[in-house]
Every structure is written in C-alpha cells, then in structure tokens.
Amino acid sequence: MKKVFEVFISVFLLVSGTLAFNSSKTSASTKYPGKKIYAKAGDILITSKKTTSFYTGHAAIVTDNLHVVEIAGPKKHPAIWSLSTWLKNYKLKNVVRLDSTSAAKKAGK
Secondary structure (H helix, E strand, O other): OHHHHHHHHHHHHHHHHHOOOOOOOOHHHOEOOOOOOEOOOOOEEEEOOOOOOOOOOEEEEEOOOOEEEEEOOOOOOEEEEEHHHHHHHOOEEEEEOOOOHHHHHHHOO
8 A cells, every 4th residue: 555655646746846836815715624734835634535445545736836636546537626626525534744944845746
C-alpha cells in the first residue's frame, strides 16, 4: 500500500508540475471543513471515498491557485477541479502537509 501511495504522489508531482494556472485567490480564503487549517499549495487531501473497485480510498493534491488535481484510478487521466467542487464531491478525512514550504510549493505548481 505504501508503494501505491508513493507512486500516486510521484505521478501527482509530475502532472502538477506541468500545470499552470492564474488566480488571485489566496489560501487564507479557504478553510478545510472540519479542520482548523487553511488550504495551501502542496496539501495532499485524503478521502475514504472509492473511485474504483480496486482502491478503498483516494488522494489529490492542491495546486498553487487552490485547484485540485486527481487521478481517479488506473488508466484514468488527471482531472482538475476547483477546491470547493472537490470538497463537495469527497468527504475530507485528512490533510497531509509537507514540512518543507518550498517543497510543498513545488509540488503544488
């Protein structure tokens, strides 16, 4: 399972590194429901909602303009959602935030 998570994160870093968005929205404007933290580029969002019959959970990464990039499963293409839309479709279980702010910003670019 750890290997699957590492591969998933690697794919997100690769995919999100190629995406570029422009937005004036700041992280201070979006607080995660049920959490005491605000959204930030590089956050990894974890949910228990199934996207395929193969996996029991799902993860996505927040970009630098507070969009979310996800891959719904094997042979699926990356999808880009606004953070608010993603949060409406998935019940957020946990937010994983990197200790390194610079690494998180790079992951969310």
